[in-house]
Amino acid sequence: MSRVGIGRFVAVLAVGALALTACGSKIENSGSTSPSKAACGTVNIAVNPWVGYQADAAVIAYIATKELGCTVTKKNLTEEVSWQGFGTGAVDVVLENWGHPDLKKTYIDEQKVAVEYGLTGNKGIIGWYVPPWLAQEHPDITDWNNLNKYADKFKTSESGGKGQLLLGDPSFVTNDEALVKNLKLDFKVVYAGSEAALIQAFRTAEQQKQWMIGYFYEPQWFLSEVKLVHVNLPAYTEGCDADPAKVACDYAPYDLDKIVSKKFADSGSPAAALIKNFQWTNEHQNAVALDIAVNKLSDDDAAKKWVEANPDVWQAWIKN
Amino acid sequence: MTTLSAGAVRRRAARLPRGALVGAVVAVWVLLWIPLRGRDTLELSTSELTPLHERVNDLRDAINSSRGSSPVFTAFFDVIRQAVDALTVFLQSLISQPAYGRPVPLIGWLGVVAVATLCAYAVGNLRVAVLTAAGFTSFGLLGYWQQSMDTLALTLAAVLICLLIGIPLGIWAGLSDRLHRVLTPVLDFMQTMPTFVYLAPLTLFFLIGPASGVIATLIYAMPPVIRITAHGIRTVALSSVEAGTSLGATKWQLLRTVRVPLAKRTIVLGVNQTVMCALSMVTIAALIDAPGLGQVVLRALQTLDVGTAFSAGLAIVIMAIVLDRVTTAARDRVETQYRLGPKARGRRRVTLAGLGVGAAVSLYLSYTYVWAAFFPGPDSGGVVGGQVASGVTQASDWVQVHLGAVTDAIRNAISYGLLNPLQSLIAESPWYLVSTVVLALAWIVAGARIVPTVAVCLGLLVATGLWQEAMVTLAATLVATVIVMALGVVVGVWMGRSDRADGLIRPTLDAAQVMPAFVYLVPFLGLFGASRFTAIVAAVVFAAPVAIKLVADGVRGVPATVVEAATASGSSSWQVITKVQLPLARQSLTLAANQGLIYVLSMVVVGGLVGAGALGYLVVAGFSQSDLYGKGLAAGVAVVLLGVLLDRTTQAAARRFGADVGNRG
Numbered sequence: 001m002s003r004v005g006i007g008r009f010v011a012v013l014a015v016g017a018l019a020l021t022a023c024g025s026k027i028e029n030s031g032s033t034s035p036s037k038a039a040c041g042t043v044n045i046a047v048n049p050w051v052g053y054q055a056d057a058a059v060i061a062y063i064a065t066k067e068l069g070c071t072v073t074k075k076n077l078t079e080e081v082s083w084q085g086f087g088t089g090a091v092d093v094v095l096e097n098w099g100h101p102d103l104k105k106t107y108i109d110e111q112k113v114a115v116e117y118g119l120t121g122n123k124g125i126i127g128w129y130v131p132p133w134l135a136q137e138h139p140d141i142t143d144w145n146n147l148n149k150y151a152d153k154f155k156t157s158e159s160g161g162k163g164q165l166l167l168g169d170p171s172f173v174t175n176d177e178a179l180v181k182n183l184k185l186d187f188k189v190v191y192a193g194s195e196a197a198l199i200q201a202f203r204t205a206e207q208q209k210q211w212m213i214g215y216f217y218e219p220q221w222f223l224s225e226v227k228l229v230h231v232n233l234p235a236y237t238e239g240c241d242a243d244p245a246k247v248a249c250d251y252a253p254y255d256l257d258k259i260v261s262k263k264f265a266d267s268g269s270p271a272a273a274l275i276k277n278f279q280w281t282n283e284h285q286n287a288v289a290l291d292i293a294v295n296k297l298s299d300d301d302a303a304k305k306w307v308e309a310n311p312d313v314w315q316a317w318i319k320n
Numbered sequence: 321m322t323t324l325s326a327g328a329v330r331r332r333a334a335r336l337p338r339g340a341l342v343g344a345v346v347a348v349w350v351l352l353w354i355p356l357r358g359r360d361t362l363e364l365s366t367s368e369l370t371p372l373h374e375r376v377n378d379l380r381d382a383i384n385s386s387r388g389s390s391p392v393f394t395a396f397f398d399v400i401r402q403a404v405d406a407l408t409v410f411l412q413s414l415i416s417q418p419a420y421g422r423p424v425p426l427i428g429w430l431g432v433v434a435v436a437t438l439c440a441y442a443v444g445n446l447r448v449a450v451l452t453a454a455g456f457t458s459f460g461l462l463g464y465w466q467q468s469m470d471t472l473a474l475t476l477a478a479v480l481i482c483l484l485i486g487i488p489l490g491i492w493a494g495l496s497d498r499l500h501r502v503l504t505p506v507l508d509f510m511q512t513m514p515t516f517v518y519l520a521p522l523t524l525f526f527l528i529g530p531a532s533g534v535i536a537t538l539i540y541a542m543p544p545v546i547r548i549t550a551h552g553i554r555t556v557a558l559s560s561v562e563a564g565t566s567l568g569a570t571k572w573q574l575l576r577t578v579r580v581p582l583a584k585r586t587i588v589l590g591v592n593q594t595v596m597c598a599l600s601m602v603t604i605a606a607l608i609d610a611p612g613l614g615q616v617v618l619r620a621l622q623t624l625d626v627g628t629a630f631s632a633g634l635a636i637v638i639m640a641i642v643l644d645r646v647t648t649a650a651r652d653r654v655e656t657q658y659r660l661g662p663k664a665r666g667r668r669r670v671t672l673a674g675l676g677v678g679a680a681v682s683l684y685l686s687y688t689y690v691w692a693a694f695f696p697g698p699d700s701g702g703v704v705g706g707q708v709a710s711g712v713t714q715a716s717d718w719v720q721v722h723l724g725a726v727t728d729a730i731r732n733a734i735s736y737g738l739l740n741p742l743q744s745l746i747a748e749s750p751w752y753l754v755s756t757v758v759l760a761l762a763w764i765v766a767g768a769r770i771v772p773t774v775a776v777c778l779g780l781l782v783a784t785g786l787w788q789e790a791m792v793t794l795a796a797t798l799v800a801t802v803i804v805m806a807l808g809v810v811v812g813v814w815m816g817r818s819d820r821a822d823g824l825i826r827p828t829l830d831a832a833q834v835m836p837a838f839v840y841l842v843p844f845l846g847l848f849g850a851s852r853f854t855a856i857v858a859a860v861v862f863a864a865p866v867a868i869k870l871v872a873d874g875v876r877g878v879p880a881t882v883v884e885a886a887t888a889s890g891s892s893s894w895q896v897i898t899k900v901q902l903p904l905a906r907q908s909l910t911l912a913a914n915q916g917l918i919y920v921l922s923m924v925v926v927g928g929l930v931g932a933g934a935l936g937y938l939v940v941a942g943f944s945q946s947d948l949y950g951k952g953l954a955a956g957v958a959v960v961l962l963g964v965l966l967d968r969t970t971q972a973a974a975r976r977f978g979a980d981v982g983n984r985g
Contacts (some may be wrong), residue, residue, distance in 0.1 A: 025689065025690045025691075026688055026689060026690070027422060027423065027424060027687075027688060027689065027690055027693055028423075049618065049622055050622060051622055051623060054622075075528055075609045076606065076609050076615060076618070076619075077528065077607075077608065077609055078520075078607060078943070078944055079944065080520055080943070080944055080945070080946050081519075081520055081523050081528065081607075081608060084384070084520065084523055084524055084528075085523070085527075085528050087384065087387065088387070088523070088524070088527045088528070089527075090523075090527050090528035090529065091528065102946055102947060103946060106381065106384070106385075106946070110385065111384075111385055156849070156851070157731060157732050157735035157736060157739075157740070157851060157852075157853070158735075158850075158851050158852065158931065166850060169944075170928075170937060170940045170941035170943075170944050170945065171941075171944035171945060173945060173947070177365055177366060177367060178367075189366075190850070190931065190933065191366070191928075191931065191933045191937045192850035192930070192931050193850070193928045193929040193930055193931055193932070193933070193936070193937050193940060194841075194929040194930065194940075195622070196621050196622070196624055196841065196842055196845065196929075197841075197845050197850040197929065197930050197931055198850070199624055200624060200842055200845040200846055200850075201845070201849060201850050203624075203846075204720070204724070204845075204846055204849065207720075207721065208724055221623070244367070292623075293622075293623040294623075296625075
């Protein structure tokens with residue numbers, strides 16, 4: 001480009017810019033915070049990596065922001081790291097906790113930085129599942145006594161000549177290796193290594209009618225896409241899983257609960273009351289989770305949709 | 321030609337006993353394996369812990385509970401955290417996050433695009449400036465402007481700190497042999513230790529926030545700039561240094577006026593590699609809440625949304641390619657700027673001034689007006705992001721439904737035919753047998769001097785308590801490396817012989833290297849199921865580009881006169897490749913094998929996420945389950961040990977081959 005050309009280019013640019021300034025709207029500084037905001041302050045919610053949890057966090061964040069005027073900061077963390085956050089002050093709330101007696105011992109009993117804050121109302125079920133086509137063609141497969149009969153069919157390149165039992169997310173404490181041994185099943189535990197791997201495996205198995213059995217759990221958005229069928233192991237009784245090496249019974253049902261930091265519980269924030277009162281059903285959570293996972297709504301839009309449809313449920317949470 | 325063929329004959333004669341020895345060792349191994357199979361394999365079930373693992377857990381708990389009271393924390397780590405946080409938050413408030421009471425960052429999209437273009441032209445040339453403008457605009461078009469800027473801010477913060485520490489340290493290591501010796505194993509450790517192992521402890525030391533994300537990134541990204549800077553300083557021609565000394569320059573003057581200027585080109589290459597490594601950490605840092613594109617990828621993975629993960633991954637790829645081309649152009653300019661004539665220099669100055677004015681105007685506009693601050697387009701998906709995502713989703717679904725049978729057959733063929741027998745041989749032999757075989761093989765291919773290193777690595781592997789898991793991982797790593805090398809030779813030769821192929825394939829290789837693995841894991845899982853083979857395929861995608869590029873460079877480096885002579889004497893293309901080009905590119909081939917192995921090994925953890933089990937799974941499990949932390953750490957150390965063992969052996973072997981060729985050439 002010549003010197004004149006550059007000059008002309010700059011001039012055109014400047015004129016164009018001036019023209020644009022004439023019609024654009026200016027950026028306004030955001031106004032000072034309202035008094036109600038100051039009363040609530042900031043709430044740090046840990047968001048653990050599954051969609052059901054995301055649904056909980058979406059609804060709580062929506063109500064806390066819109067109704068109570070809080071500033072909500074969501075932090076995307078795994079469970080272990082979230083609990084560490086109680087100690088360092090980076091996390092105020094864990095909204096959906098699956099058991100974790102070891103973490104409770106460390107952070108609630110020993111370090112005393114966190115407190116239990118009641119149940120969410122969601123029931124967690126863990127167990128072994130098969131794809132629906134399999135349960136339909138071989139109804140007796142949902143009884144563990146018949147598993148050995150079909151073990152050959154479950155063979156894969158990974159299972160070393162035995163049937164393959166696929167485990168998923170490494171963040172769950174599982175008894176499956178002990179179960180296979182103690183129930184004398186001709187199966188080998190294979191670690192899929194992530195929730196995504198497990199879901200994809202079930203999806204492929206249903207699509208292509210492959211034999212597959214694996215570890216899964218409810219509530220989970222994927223169950224609304226493929227209705228996996230639970231395989232019945234010997235029924236759970238209180239204390240049957242006391243010795244991890246000798247477990248020979250199904251997983252205990254989980255009552256999912258909420259954990260908050262001690263500091264937050266003592267703060268008297270209206271958000272603390274909201275979280276203490278927060279309780280809903282698996283259907284509620286599934287509705288929001290489905291909107292996020294399948295209908296691709298943003299967290300906020302999904303929460304808004306649910307909040308508008310269920311005023312009587314959430315209004316009880318903020319009445320006090 | 322005569323000297324060449326004579327050399328080839330002699331080489332074959334020298335290689336024969338070595339090959340025969342390797343064969344003999346393997347034969348003895350198999351014979352012993354038959355009766356000893358399954359004995360002393362040091363098996364440990366997944367939930368079992370050794371005393372070592374428990375001790376690590378205890379140590380972690382002790383640090384965890386003393387964090388608040390210990391003055392070391394408050395004084396030392398908090399100062400670092402605050403400094404890193406301040407830098408990162410400042411960069412974010414410039415380009416990505418609302419700040420100073422404004423609903424938007426200080427500089428909107430228009431300003432960022434203009435300034436980035438200006439910078440690209442200033443350090444590079446017009447071509448990369450145009451590429452930068454297009455690349456940055458595409459972030460907005462994909463609908464990920466803000467996430468991209470968060471990623472850019474974090475990457476910049478990490479890279480700045482890396483350079484601030486890494487370049488001086490690298491120069492020092494270039495001058496001091498002692499520091500170099502001390503530093504090398506530390507850098508090896510930083511590069512091969514899986515990030516998952518230190519991710520959770522980082523948040524203990526530096527809290528959950530930008531600092532932890534930046535520090536996780538810089539641990540991985542700093543080694544290249546230190547290594548390459550040291551290498552640059554070391555390889556400055558002795559004659560130049562002597563000339564300086566004879567002119568009476570002091571040590572400091574010598575460094576400032578001779579060594580650093582002459583090594584500048586190499587140092588910029590180090591910067592380039594550090595930027596690339598920093599970008600490859602985007603998704604992993606998102607696991608501890610580092611903001612940006614990584615969050616989008618991880619979240620999409622939860623719902624198996626391949627399309628969304630891909631379009632966010634695409635933004636990462638574009639950012640990597642832009643930054644790579646700009647730093648490469650900057651490196652070339654270090655040489656060419658002296659050669660510019662006065663006229664060209666004047667023209668350059670005018671263009672710079674023009675871009676400068678444009679950037680200033682854009683900065684003002686994007687500070688003041690909404691249209692220049694928010695990237696225009698729909699809220700989610702942007703102008704084209706939605707289409708890209710749904711297109712990719714459809715394509716991936718189609719492939720999974722229609723190719724399932726074929727891919728199953730491939731998986732079974734490789735698993736039953738190659739992987740299972742190899743794994744059975746390596747992991748079901750007694751540990752002392754495998755150790756002896758490895759020592760013997762290392763001695764044969766790499767010489768006696770490597771034996772102590774290998775012995776130490778093997779001993780420490782036994783000490784981690786994860787011997788069998790390590791052997792399972794080793795088997796998969798070897799199979800993946802064989803596939804990588806096969807691809808490397810075939811595609812590398814093709815690229816080395818044809819400029820057209822090179823131009824066509826190279827961008828694809830770049831993309832494969834920087835696309836986060838999390839993006840293509842889901843379609844691969846759909847194709848190959850949760851299996852070791854899926855992990856191998858993911859590792860091949862990541863590692864093959866390096867091997868291919870190295871082989872291509874080696875083939876290209878064969879003197880044209882030699883190739884012409886061979887062609888003129890009537891050799892066919894096949895003969896030229898197998899008799900001339902590959903043998904002469906042998907050093908590149910061994911380097912490719914070395915790099916291929918190391919890159920495959922760096923995917924072990926990703927493999928654990930898709931069904932490879934073994935060390936990779938244990939590292940991931942250690943990150944997610946507090947009881948398994950110690951075991952995960954031990955698994956991470958085992959990965960490092962495998963890496964050191966394989967790296968040192970292949971490097972020594974490569975040096976030996978190189979010396980052989982050198983002696984005869």
